[in-house]
Amino acid sequence: MQKKPVARRLTGIDAARGVALFGMMSTHVLPLYAPGTTDATWTALLFSGRASGLFAVVAGIGLALLTGGRSPHRDRPLTADRRGIAVRAVVIALLGLLLGGVETNIAIILFHYGVLFLVALPFTGLRARGLAAWAAGWLLLAPVAAHLLRPIVTAGVTPPTVGGNPMFEHFLVPQTLAADIFLTGYYPVLQWLGFILVGMAIGRLDLARLGVQLALLGTGVVAAVGARFVSAQLLGPAGGMAALLQTPDGRRYPLEAMLDVGLAGVDRSGSWWWLAVSAPHSGTPLDLAHVAGCAAALIAVCLLLTRRFPRALLPLSAPGSMTLTLYSLHICVMSWADQLVPLPDPVPLLWLQIAAAVALGILLQRLDARGPLELLASGAAAAAREGRADVRR
Numbered sequence: 001m002q003k004k005p006v007a008r009r010l011t012g013i014d015a016a017r018g019v020a021l022f023g024m025m026s027t028h029v030l031p032l033y034a035p036g037t038t039d040a041t042w043t044a045l046l047f048s049g050r051a052s053g054l055f056a057v058v059a060g061i062g063l064a065l066l067t068g069g070r071s072p073h074r075d076r077p078l079t080a081d082r083r084g085i086a087v088r089a090v091v092i093a094l095l096g097l098l099l100g101g102v103e104t105n106i107a108i109i110l111f112h113y114g115v116l117f118l119v120a121l122p123f124t125g126l127r128a129r130g131l132a133a134w135a136a137g138w139l140l141l142a143p144v145a146a147h148l149l150r151p152i153v154t155a156g157v158t159p160p161t162v163g164g165n166p167m168f169e170h171f172l173v174p175q176t177l178a179a180d181i182f183l184t185g186y187y188p189v190l191q192w193l194g195f196i197l198v199g200m201a202i203g204r205l206d207l208a209r210l211g212v213q214l215a216l217l218g219t220g221v222v223a224a225v226g227a228r229f230v231s232a233q234l235l236g237p238a239g240g241m242a243a244l245l246q247t248p249d250g251r252r253y254p255l256e257a258m259l260d261v262g263l264a265g266v267d268r269s270g271s272w273w274w275l276a277v278s279a280p281h282s283g284t285p286l287d288l289a290h291v292a293g294c295a296a297a298l299i300a301v302c303l304l305l306t307r308r309f310p311r312a313l314l315p316l317s318a319p320g321s322m323t324l325t326l327y328s329l330h331i332c333v334m335s336w337a338d339q340l341v342p343l344p345d346p347v348p349l350l351w352l353q354i355a356a357a358v359a360l361g362i363l364l365q366r367l368d369a370r371g372p373l374e375l376l377a378s379g380a381a382a383a384a385r386e387g388r389a390d391v392r393r
Contacts (some may be wrong), residue, residue: 012303015313016284017058018320023051029350036255044302053291060199067124084385091377100165101280104335111166112187128204135197139288151269191283198292217300227286233275243273256390318361326357
């Protein structure tokens, strides 16, 4: 009797992971600004910041499920879980470093993803309430810490970022690599750990229950809409936008247009009002709360839609069960496509990749097989998890 709800729950979570995968692919392939304008495209309005944040939240749910779900493991089982997660993290990080050597202008998330797994290890024994408290505090305070630390790190570390994706050679400048990964890069671990903690708190809930799914939906919508409303009030009537437009980078960039797409390249250290924005990848409390709320609401929708019909979202859940393989293939395809002359039309290029991902996901599911990189990561994790226990025996 217990098996059916678990299968439904995982199908919904896989579907959410599929949405994250296709959302990230869309932002990598399609333009984020309408050609010749500063108007955000529908791709930016839907997916910029939200897709990668959803990916991290679902990763947190996976960590919670790996460590006992509603009843977190203790003692030796938890130690074994942590050992397996650490090895999984190393495999993912190494893959990220390998892909970092591929010629692409995509900000690859995998190395940061592996580091996030490692940083989350101390939290894997907590229950839902403890994780929820840590997540709320982290979403609120980590951006403040980043705002204070970023100018210090930028002044003290030369250069303060790796200037692209992390690669093996960047270990020769460990201070720059650490600054980039934790604070100054595209996916700063200091703030992004909040997404992992939110996902872990969600993963500790009884996600098969209708009441929990509806509560998750309501909470997510309130957080997402509330964060945007508060940001609009602070930037508008409270005078925040006027203050930001007086900063050096506020005068240099089309700031109001960029709030819908992202603030990449903007120096946000000149004013505390930067913490009032909710722009994608701004890493502010309101940005993190908005993205986490959107992720929670979408996960709830996927769980509700697959509640009675686990295969209802098969075009999403099948590729969502092998995102490590499909994401890596996508990076390689885009590296190849970006070198073609002339450049291919982005719309058919995106849809061809989505169609191939869906077909491959469904095919492997029918064959009861896993993606090759998923098999590698889970196999290494399982060996690490069970190896020491076998030695003790």
